Amino acid sequence: MANRSQDWLNQAQRDLQQAIASEAASLHEWACFAAHQAGEKAIRALHLSCGQEAWGHLLFCLLSELPPSLEVPSLLLEQARVLDNFYIPTRYPDSHPEGSPFEHYGPLQSQEAIRYARAIFEFVDSSMAE
Numbered sequence: 025m026a027n028r029s030q031d032w033l034n035q036a037q038r039d040l041q042q043a044i045a046s047e048a049a050s051l052h053e054w055a056c057f058a059a060h061q062a063g064e065k066a067i068r069a070l071h072l073s074c075g076q077e078a079w080g081h082l083l084f085c086l087l088s089e090l091p092p093s094l095e096v097p098s099l100l101l102e103q104a105r106v107l108d109n110f111y112i113p114t115r116y117p118d119s120h121p122e123g124s125p126f127e128h129y130g131p132l133q134s135q136e137a138i139r140y141a142r143a144i145f146e147f148v149d150s151s152m153a154e
Contacts, residue, residue, distance in 0.1 A: 029152065032069035036062045040141055047134040053125045055134035056110035059141035063107050066148040073152045082108050094151055103140035110137055
């Protein structure tokens with residue numbers, strides 16, 4: 025089986041670009057979701073580059089399941105927890121007591137999500153380069 029880790033990392037970078045474009049267009053719920061997707065795909069790339077598969081969508085768990093030799097910073101784990109909150113509620117109205125998802129997200133959330141996704145991407149990129 026071919027190592028597709030670079031394909032996953034390339035798509036993570038593209039998803040991060042989509043998050044930035046969505047934030048610029050004031051589509052904050054999509055910016056937050058795309059940031060989560062960028063983080064997830066980047067971490068999956070790292071798993072593949074280590075010769076292992078990853079399951080699930082929680083970034084915190086995906087990072088925690090990486091080989092111990094990678095030494096994931098605790099701050100990155102906490103940033104992943106924040107991004108995990110953007111996986112479902114950004115898309116489904118029944119994730120909130122009332123209102124559509126777009127009514128619950130603004131520039132503060134999307135900018136934070138992009139910053140955290142970028143941190144995950146950079147960690148993965150540098151880890152894969154070693």
